[in-house]
Each structure stands twice: as C-alpha cells, then as structure tokens.
Amino acid sequence: MINIIRTGLDASNKEISTISHNLANGSTIGFKRSSAGFTDMYTEQVELRNNLDLGVGTRFVSAQRNHQQGSFIQTNGALDLAINGTGYFLAQGKDGAVSYTRDGSLSIDNEGNIISSDGQFILSETGQPLRIPFQVKNQNNQIESLAEVRIDESGAVNSIYSNGSSTVVGIVGMAIFANETALKEIGMNQYSPTPMSGAPIIGRAGEPNFGRIQSGALEASNTDATAEMAKMIKAQQAFSGSSRMLQAEADITKRLMG
Numbered sequence: 328m329i330n331i332i333r334t335g336l337d338a339s340n341k342e343i344s345t346i347s348h349n350l351a352n353g354s355t356i357g358f359k360r361s362s363a364g365f366t367d368m369y370t371e372q373v374e375l376r377n378n379l380d381l382g383v384g385t386r387f388v389s390a391q392r393n394h395q396q397g398s399f400i401q402t403n404g405a406l407d408l409a410i411n412g413t414g415y416f417l418a419q420g421k422d423g424a425v426s427y428t429r430d431g432s433l434s435i436d437n438e439g440n441i442i443s444s445d446g447q448f449i450l451s452e453t454g455q456p457l458r459i460p461f462q463v464k465n466q467n468n469q470i471e472s473l474a475e476v477r478i479d480e481s482g483a484v485n486s487i488y489s490n491g492s493s494t495v496v497g498i499v500g501m502a503i504f505a506n507e508t509a510l511k512e513i514g515m516n517q518y519s520p521t522p523m524s525g526a527p528i529i530g531r532a533g534e535p536n537f538g539r540i541q542s543g544a545l546e547a548s549n550t551d552a553t554a555e556m557a558k559m560i561k562a563q564q565a566f567s568g569s570s571r572m573l574q575a576e577a578d579i580t581k582r583l584m585g
Contacts, residue, residue, distance in 0.1 A: 328576050329573065329576050329577065329580070330383070330384065331383055331384040332384075332569055332572050332573045332576060333384075333573065334368070334383075334384030334385050334386065335384065335385065335565070335569040335572075336566060336569045336570065336573065337387065338363075338365055338385045338386075338387055338565075339562050339563075339565040339566035339569060340566065341363050341365075341387045342363040342558070342562040342565075343559065343562045343563065343566065344363075345361050345362065345363040345390050346363075346555050346558050346559045346562060347559075348361065348390075349361060349550045349555050350550065350552065350555050350556070350559070352516075352548055352550065353548050353550045353552050353555075354547075354548065355430075355516055355548050356400075356429075356430045356431070356432050356444070356516070356545050356546060356547065356548070357397070357428060357429030357430040357431065357516055357545075357546050357548070358397075358516055358548035358549070358550065359392050359393055359394050359395075359397075359429075359548075359549055360392070360393050360548070360549055360550040360551075360555070361390040361391060361392045361393065362390070362391050362393065363387065363390055363391075364387070364388040364389050364390070364391045365385045365386065365387055365388060366385065366386050366388050367384075367385055367386075368383045368384050368385060368386050391508070392508055392510075392512070393549065394507050394508060395549050396411075396412075396546065396549065397546045397547040397548055397549040398546075398547050399411075399541060399544045399545070399546060399547070400544060400545045400546075400547050401543065401544050402543060402544060402545055403543045404432075404543060405475065405476045405477065405478070405542070405543070406432075406433040406434055406435065406441065406476065406478070407431060407432055407433070407542070407543055407544060407545050408431030408433060408478060408499070408540050408541070408542060408544075408545075409431050409540070409541045409544040409545050409546040410429060410431065410501070410532070410538045410539075410540060410541075410546065411538050411539045411540070411541050412537070412538020412539060413503050413507075413536060413537060413538045414501040414502065414503050414532065414537050414538045415427035415428060415429060415501065415502045415503070415504075415518070415527075416428050416429070416430070416431060416443070416449060416499065416500070416501065416502075417449065417450035417454075417500045417501070417502055417527075417529070418443045418447040418448065418449060418450070418517065419447055419448040419449075419450055419456065420447050420448075421447075425450065426447070426513060426517040426518060426519055427502050427510070427517065427518045427519070427520075427527065428443065428515075428516055428517045428518065429516070429546055430443065430444055430516050430517075430545075431540075431545055431546065432444045432545055433449060435459060435476075438458070439458045439459045439460055439461055440456050440457070440458050441456075441457040441458070441459065441484070445515050449499065449500075450500045451497040451498055451499065451500050452482075452497075452498045452499070452500040452501070452529060452530060452531045453497075453500070454500065454529070455497070457484055457496065457497045457499065458496065458497075459473065459476060459484065459486045459496055460473070460486065460496075461473050463488060463494070465488075465490065465492065471488040471489045471490050471492065472488065472489050473486055473487075473488060473489075474487050474488055474489050475487040477493075477542070478499065478540065478542045479540070479542065480532060480533065480539045480540050480541065480542070481498070481531060481532050481533045481539070481540070482498045482499030482500075482501065482531050482532040482533075482540050483495050483497075483498055483499075484496050484497050484498070484499065498531050499531070499532065499540060500529060500530075500531065501529070501530055501531060501532055501537055501538075502527035502528060502529055502530075503527070503528050503530070503536055503537060504520065504524045504525050504526075504527060504528070505524065505525035505528075506523055506524050506525060507524060508524075509521050509523035509524035509525075510524045511524075
C-alpha cells in the first residue's frame with residue numbers, strides 16, 4: 328500500500344512542477360504551456376475462477392506541450408515579429424547549430440545581423456544569416472545611412488536609406504514540422520527536432536501550411552494564469568492528501584509490527 332501511495336505523491340509533485348514552470352513563463356514571449364501526462368499501473372492477480380487487474384498506482388509519462396497560439400501584443404517595433412499561424416523562426420548559434428523558436432523579439436547587432444533575444448542569428452529561407460547594411464553607396468557613389476527597416480507579412484526584410492531608396496536584403500525563414508508536439512525543448516524558449524517531430528520543412532510566410540508574419544507585434548505566452556492556479560490548488564491538495572495517507576499507513580504498519 329505504501330508503494331501505491333508513493334506513486335500518488337510523485338505524480339502530484341510532477342504536476343506541481345509542470346504548473347510552476349507554466350506560471351514562471353507566463354510573461355515569456357512565444358512560450359507554450361505544458362500539461363503533465365500520467366498513466367495508471369496495474370498488476371494481474373491470479374485466482375481460482377478468473378484473473379483480476381489490480382491498480383498499483385500511477386506513473387508520470389511526460390509533460391505534453393500545448394502549441395495553441397497565444398494572443399498578440401502590439402509593440403509597433405520594426406523588428407518585433409509574431410507568427411499568425413503555423414511556423415517557427417530559424418535561429419543559429421555561434422556553433423552553427425540551428426534551433427527553432429516562436430519568440431520574435433528581434434534586434435540588430437553591431438555588424439547589422441538580425442539576432443534573436445539571446446543573440447543568435449536569424450536565418451533567411453535559404454539558411455543564411457539576415458544582415459542589414461548600415462550604409463550603402465548610391466548610383467552617384469554617395470554614402471547613405473540606414474533610416475528604417477520594414478518587414479512585411481511574407482517576411483521580406485526591406486532596408487530603407489536616407490534618400491528613400493529601399494532594398495530587400497532577404498526573406499525571414501520559417502520552419503514547420505509534421506508533428507510539432509514532439510519537438511524537444513532545449514531552453515530559452517527554443518526547440519530542436521526529434522525523430523517523432525520529423526525534419527524541419529523550410530519555407531517562407533504565406534506559403535501553403537505556413538503562417539503569416541505580423542510586424543510590430545509579439546506573441547504572448549499561451550499560459551492562462553487563472554486556470555493554472557486552479558490546477559495548482561488541486562495538485563497541492565492531492566499531494567497533501569497523499570502525504571496524510573502515507574503517514575497513516577506508516578503508523579498502522581508500525582503498530583502491527585510493534
């Protein structure tokens with residue numbers, strides 16, 4: 328009996344941990360909440376007439392991520408992007424490894440590279456880092472400085488210079504997956520593919536099965552704080568109840584053995 332009660336304690340603890348993670352990231356851009364998944368465990372008891380399946384507790388399976396789109400936060404920032412629909416931005420680290428994220432809070436580094444919130448290069452649909460020249464020479468061989476950056480719903484990055492001329496420096500790359508729920512979370516709100524998720528399909532916003540880009544906005548976390556707090560209370564009550572049952576069972580066992 329004690330072993331069965333312990334599985335209940337472990338399950339409640341896992342659920343509290345998952346909910347705490349959701350609440351801690353309630354304000355994280357592009358974050359996707361998770362739910363703790365469990366399965367019942369049984370053992371077969373053989374009797375003279377028939378076999379009985381007896382419950383022996385519960386087992387934590389995994390934290391199942393919910394990829395439902397979050398609401399949009401209007402920022403009017405030129406490099407703040409939200410994906411309306413399916414897709415992920417491509418972010419490349421200094422080691423060349425590519426990860427995938429819904430966090431579109433982008434900026435430009437000192438060399439003109441468009442980077443993610445944690446400093447990774449944002450890639451184009453061709454897999455190259457997107458770079459915006461700060462200065463260009465016009466047809467009269469005069470130097471013009473960057474005045475504005477605009478990104479349209481297809482992901483085209485337009486750099487506009489001091490005389491009003493503009494150049495498309497590239498298209499923001501996007502990736503979709505056959506099974507996005509199987510993506511592996513690697514921290515900093517980024518994901519990597521797994522055999523279950525399938526390899527990334529690279530394209531651009533607006534193509535079939537790809538979402539569109541909304542400039543000047545960010546996607547908020549899809550965590551509902553009120554709902555998560557209600558779940559937290561239930562999980563804490565379950566943990567407390569299992570603790571009392573375990574203590575009672577231990578006391579009974581102690582008296583029987585005394």
